[in-house]
Every structure is written in structure tokens, then in C-alpha cells.
Amino acid sequence: MSRRNGFSLVRWWSIVRKEFLQLRRDRVTFAMIVGIPILQMALFGYAINTDPKHLDTAVISADNSDITRSFISAMKNSDYFKFVGQLPDEAAGRDALNRGKVLFVVTIPAGFTRQLLRHERPALLIEADGSDPIAGASALAAVNGIAQSVIQKELTGPLAPLAGSPAAFDVEIHRLFNPEGITQYNVVPGLMGVILTLTMVMMTGLAMTRERERGTMENLLTMPSTPIEVMTGKLIPYIGIGLIQSTIILLAARFVFHVPFFGNIGAVYLVALLFVAANLTVGITFSSLAGNQLQAVQLTVFYFLPNILLSGFMFPFQGMPKWAQALGNLLPLTYFNRLIRGIMLKGNGWADSWPSAWPLMVFTLVVMTVAVKTYRRTLD
Amino acid sequence: MSASANPDFAIDVKDLNKHFGDKHVVNNVSMRVRKGEIFGFLGPNGSGKTTTIRMMCGLLKPDSGSGTCLGYDIRRDSADIKRNVGYMTQRFSFWDDLTIRENLDFVARMYQVPGRRDVVQKSLEDLGLVGRAGQLAGELSGGWKQRMALAACMLHNPMLLLLDEPTAGVDPKARCDFWDELQGLAARGVSVLVSTHYMDEAVRCHKLAYIAYGKLLAQGSAAEVVASQHLSSWAIIGEKLVQLQETLRQQPGVEQTVSFGTVLHVSGTDADLLQRTVAATVAHQGVRAQKIDTGLEDVFIYMMSRSADNFGDRP
Numbered sequence A: 001m002s003r004r005n006g007f008s009l010v011r012w013w014s015i016v017r018k019e020f021l022q023l024r025r026d027r028v029t030f031a032m033i034v035g036i037p038i039l040q041m042a043l044f045g046y047a048i049n050t051d052p053k054h055l056d057t058a059v060i061s062a063d064n065s066d067i068t069r070s071f072i073s074a075m076k077n078s079d080y081f082k083f084v085g086q087l088p089d090e091a092a093g094r095d096a097l098n099r100g101k102v103l104f105v106v107t108i109p110a111g112f113t114r115q116l117l118r119h120e121r122p123a124l125l126i127e128a129d130g131s132d133p134i135a136g137a138s139a140l141a142a143v144n145g146i147a148q149s150v151i152q153k154e155l156t157g158p159l160a161p162l163a164g165s166p167a168a169f170d171v172e173i174h175r176l177f178n179p180e181g182i183t184q185y186n187v188v189p190g191l192m193g194v195i196l197t198l199t200m201v202m203m204t205g206l207a208m209t210r211e212r213e214r215g216t217m218e219n220l221l222t223m224p225s226t227p228i229e230v231m232t233g234k235l236i237p238y239i240g241i242g243l244i245q246s247t248i249i250l251l252a253a254r255f256v257f258h259v260p261f262f263g264n265i266g267a268v269y270l271v272a273l274l275f276v277a278a279n280l281t282v283g284i285t286f287s288s289l290a291g292n293q294l295q296a297v298q299l300t301v302f303y304f305l306p307n308i309l310l311s312g313f314m315f316p317f318q319g320m321p322k323w324a325q326a327l328g329n330l331l332p333l334t335y336f337n338r339l340i341r342g343i344m345l346k347g348n349g350w351a352d353s354w355p356s357a358w359p360l361m362v363f364t365l366v367v368m369t370v371a372v373k374t375y376r377r378t379l380d
Numbered sequence B: 001m002s003a004s005a006n007p008d009f010a011i012d013v014k015d016l017n018k019h020f021g022d023k024h025v026v027n028n029v030s031m032r033v034r035k036g037e038i039f040g041f042l043g044p045n046g047s048g049k050t051t052t053i054r055m056m057c058g059l060l061k062p063d064s065g066s067g068t069c070l071g072y073d074i075r076r077d078s079a080d081i082k083r084n085v086g087y088m089t090q091r092f093s094f095w096d097d098l099t100i101r102e103n104l105d106f107v108a109r110m111y112q113v114p115g116r117r118d119v120v121q122k123s124l125e126d127l128g129l130v131g132r133a134g135q136l137a138g139e140l141s142g143g144w145k146q147r148m149a150l151a152a153c154m155l156h157n158p159m160l161l162l163l164d165e166p167t168a169g170v171d172p173k174a175r176c177d178f179w180d181e182l183q184g185l186a187a188r189g190v191s192v193l194v195s196t197h198y199m200d201e202a203v204r205c206h207k208l209a210y211i212a213y214g215k216l217l218a219q220g221s222a223a224e225v226v227a228s229q230h231l232s233s234w235a236i237i238g239e240k241l242v243q244l245q246e247t248l249r250q251q252p253g254v255e256q257t258v259s260f261g262t263v264l265h266v267s268g269t270d271a272d273l274l275q276r277t278v279a280a281t282v283a284h285q286g287v288r289a290q291k292i293d294t295g296l297e298d299v300f301i302y303m304m305s306r307s308a309d310n311f312g313d314r315p
Helices: A009-025 A027-049 A066-077 A090-098 A112-117 A133-154 A157-164 A184-214 A216-222 A227-255 A265-289 A293-310 A322-328 A332-346 A350-374 B049-056 B078-084 B100-110 B116-127 B142-154 B172-187 B222-228 B241-250 B271-282 B296-311
Strands: A055-061 A081-086 A104-108 A123-129 A170-176 B009-020 B023-034 B038-042 B064-069 B085-088 B160-164 B191-196 B207-212 B215-220 B232-237 B256-260 B263-268 B288-292
Touching: A009 A027, A009 A227, A009 B100, A027 A184, A027 A227, A055 A066, A055 A090, A066 A081, A066 A104, A066 A112, A066 A133, A090 A104, A090 A123, A123 A133, A133 A170, A184 A216, A184 A227, A184 A265, A184 A293, A184 A332, A227 A265, A227 A350, A265 A293, A265 A332, A265 A350, A293 A322, A293 A332, A332 A350, B009 B049, B009 B191, B023 B049, B023 B191, B023 B207, B023 B215, B038 B049, B038 B172, B049 B160, B049 B191, B078 B085, B085 B142, B100 B116, B100 B142, B116 B142, B142 B160, B142 B172, B160 B172, B172 B191, B207 B222, B207 B296, B215 B222, B215 B296, B222 B296, B232 B271, B241 B256, B241 B263, B241 B271, B256 B296, B263 B271, B263 B296, B271 B288
Parallel strands: A055 A081, A055 A104, A123 A170, B038 B191, B038 B207, B085 B160, B160 B191
Antiparallel strands: A104 A123, B009 B023, B009 B064, B207 B215, B232 B263, B232 B288, B256 B263
């Protein structure tokens, strides 16, 4: 007598339609879809990427000549460096860096000028506080240019032949505390994952709890629909939203932040789709677990924080202790960060991406199963 | 152990029990609704009406008990029950941010109603809402919401309607129209279980059940329910009834006094004792007393206060 209630495409589509209709009328949510990426891009993108200037710098000078003085003043003139004082020795330099008193320590070794004149290609050392990698990145990038201009300016007359050689002296840069050496270009692709995580999980987290709070869930449960129909039907519109947001972020990355783009755009959308799916399943699970919309938002925040902190978005993944890395390896954002940075910045292909792609697929399947299992068919 | 699927009954449930935490919300409720019958479900707020209805249509799992709805087992076949039963929730549960047409269309799609467009159009015409089909459901007044909700749960031609206080907060004219519609449906063979607080609606039902504190106290036709309580009643007509009511309440044989403005109903199970008391009290008060048939309302109030005495310690 009891027919099994199988998946029905008609019912599924009617739920998809309903969600689209409701979304179209929900101006606030619609504004969020477009507004959140733009706002966060502007905020994080610029806040993190502004070219910081006048960074505190100390000098350990064991050699004082026209050339070294010229180099120091050229650094000053670049506006990136602000010299706050002389330090007696390397230990004092390291101490100042450790305490965060200065971001850079420039060491001019004894006999630098003499070696330079003897064509021995001496090296200047710049130690940088890499724990704030974004802050120092552009300053350090400028150093070689500064060195070149000093060479052009100072090595004239009898010293001119020195200037022609590949480099009269080297500037050696040591980044301390930061093994990965993140540059600003890493931030914008990473932001894509952060924004998608926040909006996707939050919006779908609210999807089911909203029905429950408005009392329409009782109606939905009275109808002959299966959990899979309701859940996937509700998710479809958000996949579209996720792709719209991805597009906004990619356009901003390209034309506002001039992030280099080496990879395949199709691959970017493919991993974005995979990542969106993973987050939607998380959201819909929260939606089943939470009793009301407030709880759904709280769960989202609870999920969002480790994603930001442990995924390698904010802090270098290799720098974290093993247990934290293990936690990070459970988060979809960790894999997405690797995928998107790999594809956009290194031009990674499918073979390079696979090791980070399959965990996302497994994650999506597992969490979707949990979501369907936790879906309450009754009002109990 | 399921109840026999007797084809005469649209609803046939036995010994339903439901607990929420340590609250026994529905206590051994058994109920039978014949096909084509309008069955009134009465009881005070929080008595377990909604919970019982939800168990019948598969929205809640009973802790114990069994039964069938349209021949489908309420535990096993909830998918079949959902397909064939129309359930109207107590609170308006359609989508405020969809238009009337979109709501009906969504419901029709979910039930995979054949000839969907025509069915929805016909339903809108019957409702007299064709002109406002594009209006958001949330903007409708209470009475129109109820009518739309009834239309929506009728779209798939269910043979059984479960209506949970469908007329709460609806004006008398709209209520009257609503009941005319129900009677028309019943005449076509649709069975209706409807919960209500209104006496005028109760008397329009073919059968009644009264529930209080989760227990079914009486079941049957209105006359049977009245007779089951063995109450005799007097009506006292006159002025200054408030003081008289106070006095009467203390007298032997008087178990219940209910004031209806200028009329005071006095009821008790011991007819002779009550008659003597009424006669003695009324004699020098300048009021008129007259023996009446005990009404449904008297009986309901009697049952409710009696059950409150029995289960009063339970919140």
C-alpha cells in the first residue's frame, strides 16, 4: 500500500522556482549578494594592499662612505623607509625586530666600500619583519631599484666601469618569521574564498530556519516532498549567487587590484563551483541544526573564524603547529586558497589542482549526507 | 497492531499518546471520523487538538498508539497520507512574499496536480481573487488568508481535510461563508476534521469530540455529547443576576452557573435537588426561572471545569 516517495523533478523544480521568486522580492538579501563582495573587497583589498610607506627602519653601519650614505638617503627618498636610528650591532638589530620596534634593519658590513671598489661585489643585508609580510613587501620590492639608482649616480668618472657590470653590490634580503613570504597578490584571491564562505554559509543557514520561524515549514512538511528535494532545491539559487559573487571578485582582482592572472578562467570557475557547493552544504546543515535564524547566524560565525585563521588566508599555513594544520585541513577554505592561488598566480593545471580538489568533493558529499540525515521530516 | 482499515472511516485512530518532555500532551486519544462527515474537534487552548491533528497527518510521530487515515497507516505511510490529505495549519503558513497565484501554483506543483494552470485559475475564480492574483499573500486580510489557505489545501482534491482552527479571528460573515463551503464539500463526500472554539460552528458539525488536558472527554453527535453528561439546566431571567449567581453557587445541587448577560444558566447532575434549590432561591428575588434543555456550551464549560479539577495540578 505504501508507495516509496522517490525524487521528483517536478517537485524539486517547484522548490527552485519558489526560492528564486522569494529571492527576487527580498531586496535586502539581493543587496547583500552584490554589496558584500564589493564592500569586503574595498575594505580588505585596499586595507591590506595599500602600499605602506614610512616604515620604521634602523641601520647598523660598520662602514661610512659617500656610497653608503648615498644608499641610505636614497632609501629615505623612496618614502618607503623611515630611519629611526643607528644600532651598535647585530644583536641589537635582532632585538629591535623581535620587539617590533622596527620593520627593517639595514646592515652595512665593515669594509663594504673598499670591497666595492675592488670589484668584490659586497652585499648589503636587509632584514625584514616578515610577520607582517604585506607591510614590507612593496618596500622590499623597491630596494633593488634604489640600489640601481645609487649605482648609476655614485659610480661615475673613474668608477664608471663598475656600474656597467651586472651589479656592483648585492642587496640580500632576509625575511624573518615568515616562511611562506606571502605577497599582496595572495590576498585578493584569498578574499574570494573568505567572501564566499561568509555569504554562502550565512544565506543558506537562514534558508531553512526562516521557513521554520515564519511557520511555513509546517506547510512544506505537509506536502509530499523529500528532504533531498527540499534541500537541493533551496541550494540551487545560491549556486548562482556564488558564481555572481565570484565574477564580481574576479573582475575587481583583475581591474582594480591588477592581480596577475596566469591560469585558466574555466578552471577558476570550476573550483569556485566546487567550493560554493561545499559551503552550501555546511549552511544547509546549520539550517537544519539551528532552531532559529539567530542560532544559524551564530553557527556561521563559529564556522567562519577558524576558516579565516586556520586556512592560510591570514597566517601562513606552514607556520602553524601540526595540530592547527590538521584542523585547517578539515576546512574547505584551506583547499580553495591553495587551488585559487595556484591557478591564478602559478597557472596550475588539473594535475596540480587535483590534490586540493578531491578533498573538497569528499567534504561536500559527507556534509550533504549529514544535512539530509539531520533534516527533520516531522515537527518533533 | 494497526487499527483495521475499515473503509467506512476516513480517520480511525486508537490510543494515541504524545509527550513533550514530561508533559503528557495527548493521552490515549481514540477517534473515528466517517467518510463524508464534518467532525468538530473542540477543547480549550493547549488541550492537545493541534498535536492530535499533526499526528494524524504524519507531522508528528505518536509515542504510542496506532491508526489509519484514509486507510493509510499513520506511522508507516505518512508519504501517502500527505499526498491525499489537505491540512490547513492553525497559523497562516503560506508564503507572505509570494503572490496568491504563486502560492497556489507552488502547491499545485508540489502535489503534481494534473492540468495545473487550469486548476489554479479555477481556484482563483472560485475564490473571487482573479483580479488580485498578483497581490502578495502577506497583504491579504485575515479572512481572505483563510479562504486562500483552504483553497490551497483543496487544490489536489483531497478526500480528507484536517482544519486546525480555520476560522480563528475571522469575521462572522466570512465564517458563515466558510462553513457553507465546508458543507458543500462534505456533501461531495469529503471528510472534514475541524477544530474550533465557536459554539455556532460546533452545532453545524455532524459529530463532535471534546478534548481537555490531552484526554478525550466526550465523542458523538451534539445530542449524544449533551446527554452523556446527565446535566439538567435552568435559565434564570431577570435583573441583578450577578449577586444571584454568587448566592446560587453556594447552594446544594448547583454545579455550574454561567452568565449570558440577562440570562443565567444553572446546571447540575441531580435534577430534583437543583429544582428545589432554584425554586427556593428564585422565590423572593423578582426573577423568573425556567427549565431548559442543556446546551452544548453548558456541557463544554462543565466538562472543561471538571477536567480542570481532575487535572488542575497539571499546567
